[in-house]
Amino acid sequence: MKIAIVGAGQGGSLILKSLQGLEEANIVAICDLDPNAPGMILARKLGIRTTNNLDEILKLPNLDIIIEVTGSKKVQEIIYNNKASSTTVLEAQAAKLMMNIIQSREKMLSQLQYSEQLASMAHVLNNEVAQIVKAINKVAAGAEELAIQGTQLTESANKARTYLQETDEVLSFIKNVASQTQLLGLNAAIEAARVGEHGRGFAVVAEEIRKLAENSGASVNQIANTIKSIEQSMEQIIQGVHTTSSTSQQQAAVTQEVVSIIYKLEDMAVKLNEIAQKVSA
Numbered sequence: 529m530k531i532a533i534v535g536a537g538q539g540g541s542l543i544l545k546s547l548q549g550l551e552e553a554n555i556v557a558i559c560d561l562d563p564n565a566p567g568m569i570l571a572r573k574l575g576i577r578t579t580n581n582l583d584e585i586l587k588l589p590n591l592d593i594i595i596e597v598t599g600s601k602k603v604q605e606i607i608y609n610n611k612a613s614s615t616t617v618l619e620a621q622a623a624k625l626m627m628n629i630i631q632s633r634e635k636m637l638s639q640l641q642y643s644e645q646l647a648s649m650a651h652v653l654n655n656e657v658a659q660i661v662k663a664i665n666k667v668a669a670g671a672e673e674l675a676i677q678g679t680q681l682t683e684s685a686n687k688a689r690t691y692l693q694e695t696d697e698v699l700s701f702i703k704n705v706a707s708q709t710q711l712l713g714l715n716a717a718i719e720a721a722r723v724g725e726h727g728r729g730f731a732v733v734a735e736e737i738r739k740l741a742e743n744s745g746a747s748v749n750q751i752a753n754t755i756k757s758i759e760q761s762m763e764q765i766i767q768g769v770h771t772t773s774s775t776s777q778q779q780a781a782v783t784q785e786v787v788s789i790i791y792k793l794e795d796m797a798v799k800l801n802e803i804a805q806k807v808s809a
Contacts, residue, residue: 529553532585534607535597536560536567536578543595544570559585586610593618645803649796656789656796663785666778677771684764687757694754 529552533540536558544567547553557577558567571578579585585594586607594611595618596604607617 529592530556530588530590531593531595532556532588532591533558533567533595533597534560534582534585534603535599536562536565536571537597538566540595540597541565541567541570543567543597544574544576548574548576556588556591557585582606583610586612591615649799649803652796656792659785659789663789673771680764684761687761 531547531553533544533555536544537560540558540560544555544558548555555571555574555576557579558571559579559582560568561580562568563578563580568578582603585591591612592614593616594607596607604617604619611617
């Protein structure tokens with residue numbers, strides 16, 4: 529169907545824009561006295577013939593419809609007096625009705641587009657919220673891990689304190705043994721001097737000294753084991769400190785991620801508000 533439009537103002541431009549995408553509508557020309565009218569500019573962009581001479585429109589071969597948008601009685605008279613008998617004229621009133629229908633259609637399409645944008649943004653918003661939930665869960669898990677590490681550090685410190693107390697007890701015992709050993713040595717020397725060649729008492733004292741020496745050796749071993757236990761506890765404390773530090777860094781990173789997502793949500797909220805205002809306009 530070959531169609532020509534007479535009048536390229538806002539109405540003619542709107543009709544051209546709406547019809548040019550239809551397969552059954554072949555816009556062959558548009559006419560207006562103003563070469564810079566919106567419809568004339570659009571037609572040139574679309575590669576459609578433009579003219580300011582109405583006669584050229586009327587002489588187009590096999591023209592099916594002329595859409596007259598000017599509303600001018602004189603223009604309508606010229607068209608009716610010179611058009612081919614097979615050409616149908618769509619006058620200004622009918623064209624105005626068409627324009628109103630087209631405008632309503634354009635508004636509906638625009639609202640549909642905005643609705644699709646809202647749906648898309650809502651989907652993105654849901655994804656962002658899901659990321660926030662995951663990030664918050666990570667923060668909560670990190671806090672729980674920090675609490676566990678704190679408990680373990682406290683237990684290790686208490687163990688270290690206990691081991692140190694045991695060390696003090698052992699050291700006190702060794703000091704006591706040393707004191708008794710010195711006393712026994714003195715007594716052994718006195719006894720030996722008194723009995724002369726009869727050293728029976730000295731032998732008794734010597735045996736006691738030997739026993740004390742054995743006890744001293746056992747105490748030394750106990751000290752070594754206690755010190756080793758202290759070292760192990762301190763190693764656990766150091767490892768716990770490192771783990772706590774690493775967990776704190778992870779929490780800081782996750783917190784930064786949450787802040788970034790919140791900023792995105794704020795921007796999206798602004799865009800959604802703008803689109804909502806356009807839809808309601």
